[in-house]
Amino acid sequence: MGREITDRMIFVPTGEQSKQLIIEAGLPLGSIDALPPIKVIETKMGGVTALHVATGLQDLGLEGLRESLDIAFDGADEIDEDLNCIKGGGACLYQEKLVATSAKKFVCVADYRKLQPRLLTAWKTIPIEIEKNAAPKVKRELITLGSTGPKIRQGGGAKAGPVVTDNGFWIMDAPFPPLLLKSDLKGHDKGDGEHGTWEVHNLGRRLKRIVGVFEVGLFHGRNGFQVAAAGEEGGGQKPVAAYFGMEDGEVEVRTAKEVHGVKSMP
Numbered sequence: 001m002g003r004e005i006t007d008r009m010i011f012v013p014t015g016e017q018s019k020q021l022i023i024e025a026g027l028p029l030g031s032i033d034a035l036p037p038i039k040v041i042e043t044k045m046g047g048v049t050a051l052h053v054a055t056g057l058q059d060l061g062l063e064g065l066r067e068s069l070d071i072a073f074d075g076a077d078e079i080d081e082d083l084n085c086i087k088g089g090g091a092c093l094y095q096e097k098l099v100a101t102s103a104k105k106f107v108c109v110a111d112y113r114k115l116q117p118r119l120l121t122a123w124k125t126i127p128i129e130i131e132k133n134a135a136p137k138v139k140r141e142l143i144t145l146g147s148t149g150p151k152i153r154q155g156g157g158a159k160a161g162p163v164v165t166d167n168g169f170w171i172m173d174a175p176f177p178p179l180l181l182k183s184d185l186k187g188h189d190k191g192d193g194e195h196g197t198w199e200v201h202n203l204g205r206r207l208k209r210i211v212g213v214f215e216v217g218l219f220h221g222r223n224g225f226q227v228a229a230a231g232e233e234g235g236g237q238k239p240v241a242a243y244f245g246m247e248d249g250e251v252e253v254r255t256a257k258e259v260h261g262v263k264s265m266p
Ligand SMILES: O=C[C@H](O)[C@H](O)[C@H](O)COP(=O)(O)O
Pocket: 074, 075, 076, 077, 086, 087, 088, 089, 090, 091, 092, 093, 096
């Protein structure tokens, strides 16, 4: 893509690292809270004509709507056969989820080691962003839900004490047994933790309900195709496609099988 095209695009980062990459490449930098308005309205106030774009105070008055991103690209720590993802290995999960769900299409790019039949196969923990005062309570609840030995991520040699995210929160890495897909569910096991097993979507929703949890590093539920088919704006947490760099240098592409419209899912 030449400069004549990229200069007319806006690049929105998912964290500090990608922000620096965009700046260093000289690409137009945008921000997720400043996407262009869908329409510009002209109004008169006190005889003065003003262009009311869907920004700032107009948005607080819920009068404006912003454009969705056309496409979001990101990596993942693990991806299963249904394109559910674990993200947050680099502690950036919230902004990544914000960008993915603001994009009509989220495309995942990863190497072959990230592709596993089920989540929590090679990557053993779910990164969960938490408010630090809630850490003991969140840990207790995670253990109740079946997590064995959830731990607050430490900065190691780079920082004394816990890793602090871009949002000022901590990361709790929670191990769980490998997560089931909906197609795995049979008999009495609903994948709701009762039999020691969780289905991805069930666990993602359950973790998000814990008070003190800011965001969960499971990307599950709908993809962008399903959001569009439901007549909604924006995107889903799951990628519409994943590109895997294989060991032999080839690229394997997996595209989302679910394209039907589904409402009221994350
Ligand atoms: O917080 C970090 C993100 O979820 C990354 O996308 C993920 O950890 C994969 O990173 P990488 O492609 O560098 O292995």
